[in-house]
Amino acid sequence: MELQLALDLVDIPQAKVLVKEVEAYIDIVEIGTPVVINEGLRAVKEIKEAFPHLKVLADLKIMDAGGYEVMKASEAGADIITVLGVSDNKTIQGAVEEARKQNRKIMVDMINVKDIEGRAREIDTFGVDYICVHSGYDHQADGKNSFEELAAIKRVVKHAKTAIAGGIKLDTLPEVIQANPDLVIVGGGITGHENRTFAAAAMQTLIKQGV
């Protein structure tokens, strides 16, 4: 089980400071959609250059032009690129095809997919690397979580790794670990913690011990 730090509400200098604090405890740094929108792919490039030993995920939430967007994110140094589960099959397939050429990985973000189980079964046949259940910011406001969705995709996904994102904090992590995803994505649970290094270290410990 791996740990991904999602950076959403920072500029590039703030991102570097944050990653520096927790780099020993995380596997993947996510350049979140708001950072990409604000700063462009330059954010991906600068973080990958500053932390070449970490994998960098570019959270593009691709909805169209899958091949082109994956090519550009690969040029910027992204190791993993996200595509939306609600996008056209051809968009996901185009993203996977380009990722294979570039030796990168594709994560499908299932945010707001209605038939999670059916769509995950379908997407799993496209050769994507990760399928991620995700309660968005706007969705979390409703108090929903993704455990049922994770269970649903684990029932049907045979090839892709599974990931879970959305509102995970240190006190909810044990429940997440029990649900046994391959990747846990944490944003505010680390960046909003009063001691970020402690929070990341504690999360890594729990993940490694499987508790």
Added chain:
Amino acid sequence: MELQLALDLVDIPQAKVLVKEVEAYIDIVEIGTPVVINEGLRAVKEIKEAFPHLKVLADLKIMDAGGYEVMKASEAGADIITVLGVSDNKTIQGAVEEARKQNRKIMVDMINVKDIEGRAREIDTFGVDYICVHSGYDHQADGKNSFEELAAIKRVVKHAKTAIAGGIKLDTLPEVIQANPDLVIVGGGITGHENRTFAAAAMQTLIKQGV
């Protein structure tokens, strides 16, 4: 009926050259999703500053954090911001709420929405300014078009303006005009034309004459 130029495969200097060539004939410049991803909101800011008399649309294709993203795009000078029709209702509603505060407009991009008519009816009640039917790049490869979708939303939308995007060229524009959207969005039909000024001028003429 208005005309929007969509810029997708350019950097900021190229975008300025292109807009300069056609600025007399268009109403709105769209900073397309690939440009936003590559360059960030700086692209919106620079184009708005260079062409303050034109409206600028930031094609963020927002899928989450509607209020936050609209705030950032507004800061950059966007007049219109896009949100995905496949997103959560709260995302669209949050975007509309923030746009009202900032005196900006929201366009919902219906790309890959399955029940176009039902979803348009619902979204129209959220107070969005435009609802846009859109055959994406990856979708156009299938040879599909959006005329039926435009007819479907025109049947049910009572408040929002309607827009159509995806593969529109000079030779298909008359058919689009007959379908009577409030806004026609053209990308490659202008940017890929051998004489861009001519293409934009001819499109404006056809639109004004309603033919």
